[in-house]
Each structure stands twice: as structure tokens, then as C-alpha cells.
Amino acid sequence: MNKSTCILAAAALLATFAPCSESKPRYHGPYIVNRWYLMQEFSETPHTDCGSVASIQNVEVIPCDSDVCNLKTGTNVTININFTPKADIAKLTAVVHGVVAGVPMPFHFPQVNACQNSNITCPLQSGQGYSYSVKLPVLGSYPKIKVVVKWELKDATGKDVVCVEIPARLV
Numbered sequence: 001m002n003k004s005t006c007i008l009a010a011a012a013l014l015a016t017f018a019p020c021s022e023s024k025p026r027y028h029g030p031y032i033v034n035r036w037y038l039m040q041e042f043s044e045t046p047h048t049d050c051g052s053v054a055s056i057q058n059v060e061v062i063p064c065d066s067d068v069c070n071l072k073t074g075t076n077v078t079i080n081i082n083f084t085p086k087a088d089i090a091k092l093t094a095v096v097h098g099v100v101a102g103v104p105m106p107f108h109f110p111q112v113n114a115c116q117n118s119n120i121t122c123p124l125q126s127g128q129g130y131s132y133s134v135k136l137p138v139l140g141s142y143p144k145i146k147v148v149v150k151w152e153l154k155d156a157t158g159k160d161v162v163c164v165e166i167p168a169r170l171v
Ligand SMILES: *[C@@H]1O[C@H](CO)[C@@H](O)[C@H](O)[C@H]1NC(C)=O
Pocket: 074, 075, 076, 135, 137
């Protein structure tokens, strides 16, 4: 499929799934992590690891006030990922997708170089802890749907140093 066909298909998917995602039952997964929201000094946003080579210490979306983060359109949200690489890394690239009904679509995120304006500087050293911190623009034009934010930080060979999925809702 060429690029414009793909974008059309993605748009059709968004339009198709927007109404039904609203009528689906609310996610009632484990709430164990919720108590962390009440603590100022440490917070953790529920996420799943989708194949990180690095070890992930903590993922934080700010603001996120429930088990499924409500991402307010027309705002910037802060994404913090604390991780420890298991190898030296010369270059790190951010790839962000919004997964809607299982289909990953590129999320608008201009900061492709993950080592710039992100609180980390390349090269990264194996075994050292890093706090990646960036702002994600949540565009006002996004449809108000459930989306899984898939955040990848890839090394020069395309391997996922970090891959995390954060369940969210565009509101
Ligand atoms: C979001 O961040 C961008 C880049 O820093 C800035 O230009 C824009 O004004 C911000 N938007 C809001 C709603 O704060």
C-alpha cells in the first residue's frame, strides 16, 4: 500500500472505530498502581513493555489522573521514561505510534532525535540510568478515542532500546 492509501485507510479506521470505542465498557484492569498517584514524590503510569532491550524503571505521563491516561487535546503532556541501557548507545531515535483498535498509526511527534531536548545526551553508557523527558503535543484535531501510545526509542540498528505501551484516551 502506498503512503497516501495508507493514510486514507488510517483515517477510515479512525472514523469507523471512534463511535464504537466510546460504547465499549471502561477498562477495569488491575488498580494496584493507582495509589501512586496520591504520592507527590513518585508516580508511575500503568504501561506494558513491548520488547525493551533496556530495563525500564519507571514510566510517567503528566498529567495522568486515572488508570487510563486522559490526554487532553490541544495541550502538551510530559512523558518521562527512566531506563537503563544494557549496551552503549551512540544514537537514539524516537518513534511514536497511536495504536487504535490494534492498528498502529504514526503519532505527530517532531522530536525524532531522542538525545536532543529530552534530558539525555548521547552517547549513552551501558548500565547507567537515564531520565528521558519530553513533551508530546496532543493535537486539537485528534479524534476523541481510546488509543494506546506506543513509544519506542530505537538504536542505530533499529533495535528497540525502549518500547512501552501506555493505554490512554484522547479527550
Ligand atoms: C506545546 O509546546 C509547543 C512547543 O514547545 C509550544 O509551541 C506550544 O505553545 C505548546 N502548546 C501548549 C498548548 O502549551
